[in-house]
Amino acid sequence: MKLKIKLYGGLAGIILGAVLFCAGADAVTVDAEDISARAYGESVLKELGAAKESIYVAMYSMYARSDKKDNPAFGLVEALIRAKDRGIYTRVYLDSNKGNDDAFVILDKAGVDVSFIKPSLKMHAKLIVIDGEVVIDGSANWTQNALLENVESAQILRGKEFARIKLAQFEELEKSIAGTSEPKKALLDKVRVRNIFLEDARLAPGMVTGSDGYSFDFYLLLLRQSKDTGSPVIRVDYAKSARRLGIKVETENSKYRQEIRRLAENLKDKYRLIDYTIDENSNLDVKLLDYDDALKQYSVPAAGYFNIPTAYWEYGLDRQLILREKFAYLASIYEGETARPRQWWRKSLKGLSEKYHIDEWTFDYGLRGLKKLDLLEVKHSRIKPGERDYEDREPNEYRLKELVAPQEKERLWKNLEKDFGVEAVGRARELAAMIDEGNNVQAAKDFIRLVKKYGEKDARAAAETVSRMGADNPLRNISYVVGVLKRMEREDGNLLP
Numbered sequence: 001m002k003l004k005i006k007l008y009g010g011l012a013g014i015i016l017g018a019v020l021f022c023a024g025a026d027a028v029t030v031d032a033e034d035i036s037a038r039a040y041g042e043s044v045l046k047e048l049g050a051a052k053e054s055i056y057v058a059m060y061s062m063y064a065r066s067d068k069k070d071n072p073a074f075g076l077v078e079a080l081i082r083a084k085d086r087g088i089y090t091r092v093y094l095d096s097n098k099g100n101d102d103a104f105v106i107l108d109k110a111g112v113d114v115s116f117i118k119p120s121l122k123m124h125a126k127l128i129v130i131d132g133e134v135v136i137d138g139s140a141n142w143t144q145n146a147l148l149e150n151v152e153s154a155q156i157l158r159g160k161e162f163a164r165i166k167l168a169q170f171e172e173l174e175k176s177i178a179g180t181s182e183p184k185k186a187l188l189d190k191v192r193v194r195n196i197f198l199e200d201a202r203l204a205p206g207m208v209t210g211s212d213g214y215s216f217d218f219y220l221l222l223l224r225q226s227k228d229t230g231s232p233v234i235r236v237d238y239a240k241s242a243r244r245l246g247i248k249v250e251t252e253n254s255k256y257r258q259e260i261r262r263l264a265e266n267l268k269d270k271y272r273l274i275d276y277t278i279d280e281n282s283n284l285d286v287k288l289l290d291y292d293d294a295l296k297q298y299s300v301p302a303a304g305y306f307n308i309p310t311a312y313w314e315y316g317l318d319r320q321l322i323l324r325e326k327f328a329y330l331a332s333i334y335e336g337e338t339a340r341p342r343q344w345w346r347k348s349l350k351g352l353s354e355k356y357h358i359d360e361w362t363f364d365y366g367l368r369g370l371k372k373l374d375l376l377e378v379k380h381s382r383i384k385p386g387e388r389d390y391e392d393r394e395p396n397e398y399r400l401k402e403l404v405a406p407q408e409k410e411r412l413w414k415n416l417e418k419d420f421g422v423e424a425v426g427r428a429r430e431l432a433a434m435i436d437e438g439n440n441v442q443a444a445k446d447f448i449r450l451v452k453k454y455g456e457k458d459a460r461a462a463a464e465t466v467s468r469m470g471a472d473n474p475l476r477n478i479s480y481v482v483g484v485l486k487r488m489e490r491e492d493g494n495l496l497p
Contacts, residue, residue: 030135030159040140040154041072041147044128047156048079051088051130055080056170058093058125061141062103065337073142077103081110089113093173095123098402099343103142105188115177123176126154129167133160186314187403190307191227193220198306198331201357203271205327208358213323217245218263219273224313226288236260236284246319260284306334311403321369324358328366331356332376332400344379348395367398368471374439376400380474396472412441420448427451431459434467435476446478454485462488 035043048055057080064077084090092107092114094100100116107114117123128136138154140146197203197219207216221244225234242249242256245263249256264286267274276286308330312318321329331352335345349360356363370376379397404412417425428447429438437443451459462484469476 028159028161028165030157030162032158033156034154035136035156036138036153037151038148040138040152041076043156044076044136045079047128047130047134047136048076048083051083053131054089054091054129055083056091056093056127056129056167058123058127058170058173059100059142060095060124060126061097061099061143061146062092062094063099063141063143064103064106066102066106071144072147073103073144076142077106080107080112084110084112091170093117093123093125093170093177096178099143101188105190117173117176118178121176123173125169127166127169129163129170132167133163134158135163135166137166186311186405187309189310191220191224191310191312192305192307193223193330195304195306195334198327198334198356203273204330205357206271208323208327208362211323212266213326214245214247214259214263215266215271216323216326217318218260219267219271220308220318221245221313222267222274222286222288224308224310232288232290234286234288236264236286238284244313244318257282304338306330306337308333309403311405315403315406317375317403320373324362324366325369325373326366327356327358328363328370329375329400331363332367332370332398335398336400344397344399346395346397351395364472368436370400372433372436372439374401374437374441375403380472380476382474409441416441416444416448424448424451427456431463432478434463435478435481436471437478443478450482450485454489458485458488 033043062073062077064071064074066074068074080090080092090112092112094104094114094116096116096119104114104116126138126140128134130136135157136154137157138152140150140152140154146152198205204216207213218241221241222234226232238257238260239249241260247256247259248254261278261284264274264276264284268276272289274286274288276284278284312329317329318326332345335347336343339345347355349364352358352363353360367376367378371378377399381394381396413425420428425444425448428444428451431447431451432438432440432443435443447459447463450462454462459481462481465484466476466481
């Protein structure tokens with residue numbers, strides 16, 4: 001598309017008369033108004049508020065959370081909800097990246113017609129069309145950074161002919177929406193937990209240091225059940241709870257009922273998180289105590305929450321992870337939710353230990369365990385000029401990966417085996433495991449390629465060389481394996497006559 005612009009307007013704002021030449025179409029004329037930088041948010045709010053018939057939005061990043069209402073992106077989301085409540089047809093399309101999950105939930109619960117685009121497609125638009133006449137387009141996402149900090153370019157383009165062209169893009173998006181599936185629901189459905197559970201030494205940290213994994217799991221399970229029922233009082237199903245916690249039920253002399261009652265007593269008397277009653281029929285009714293009332297004696301202010309996706313249980317992480325990995329996973333959720341919209345968070349092991357009252361070794365192994373299971377991405381910081389060793393580095397950066405349903409992960413591995421053979425995939429996973437990537441499908445693909453190019457013997461030798469580096473060494477990755485192979489190739493070449 002070519003754009004010819006003739007400027008006219010005053011100091012209050014630049015109004016542009018623009019002729020847009022569209023491929024395969026006649027030229028269309030629009031009136032254009034520049035709303036770059038800080039003007040974008042206020043201008044969009046005004047246009048959404050003036051909508052009379054319809055609003056269509058396609059947004060790559062819409063980072064809005066109900067507990068961050070001072071974020072201007074939340075104000076834009078609220079404007080969409082208000083428009084819907086006024087009877088304006090409001091349709092929103094979001095890229096399937098993890099940062100949009102909260103906005104999806106907020107809009108969906110409010111009755112706004114909102115959909116994700118299929119994960120296989122990258123929907124990078126930041127496009128709004130209002131009343132079939134007003135087009136708002138540019139580089140700005142609906143994030144705090146874009147609205148308050150970044151240098152963004154955006155414009156309002158007014159003209160029915162041009163709006164029709166852009167509405168056709170929404171028709172194409174409609175063909176690419178992701179189906180509403182249970183796996184995605186398990187990622188969006190969240191169980192809210194107060195931050196004090198992680199930050200007070202006598203709660204989750206005490207459970208970890210005391211190896212009290214059953215109490216840790218039972219409390220989170222009670223929170224999940226309370227969320228599902230909408231009540232702080234839960235009638236405990238002994239057998240179902242025991243199976244979920246990994247306590248044997250079917251054996252002849254099983255004492256699972258006594259064990260569940262012991263855990264309830266523990267949560268009441270030791271951790272002061274619940275109250276409970278047992279009636280004449282041995283029914284156990286648990287009441288979750290309100291943090292503000294029950295935990296006044298604790299030193300950490302219960303100022304915030306973090307949110308565990310129900311996929312944590314649906315995908316079996318509560319049974320797959322060991323206790324230190326579970327704690328590291330919950331802490332990663334909490335840190336990620338309080339980080340910038342990009343979801344990466346940075347903190348030293350010493351800082352994590354001080355904040356969460358868990359020793360550095362336990363935290364380190366918990367985070368490494370998550371990486372081995374392909375649940376966590378880690379950017380290991382490098383030594384800067386003038387620094388003497390790795391202890392002088394900046395803290396590492398971490399980001400939880402979006403959870404993948406076990407059946408979907410199995411399908412990915414089966415497809416890889418179909419393409420390359422079971423033996424080749426098995427060898428590749430073995431090599432990838434040397435650098436903690438044995439459960440990463442992409443890492444296995446990379447090693448298959450390296451074995452094919454350099455041979456299994458050399459690929460294994462390179463992987464073993466890199467695996468001998470410390471777990472926190474920034475060079476302990478597949479890129480460095482490639483570097484070692486290239487060096488080996490050069491050295492072998494130098495020996496040739």
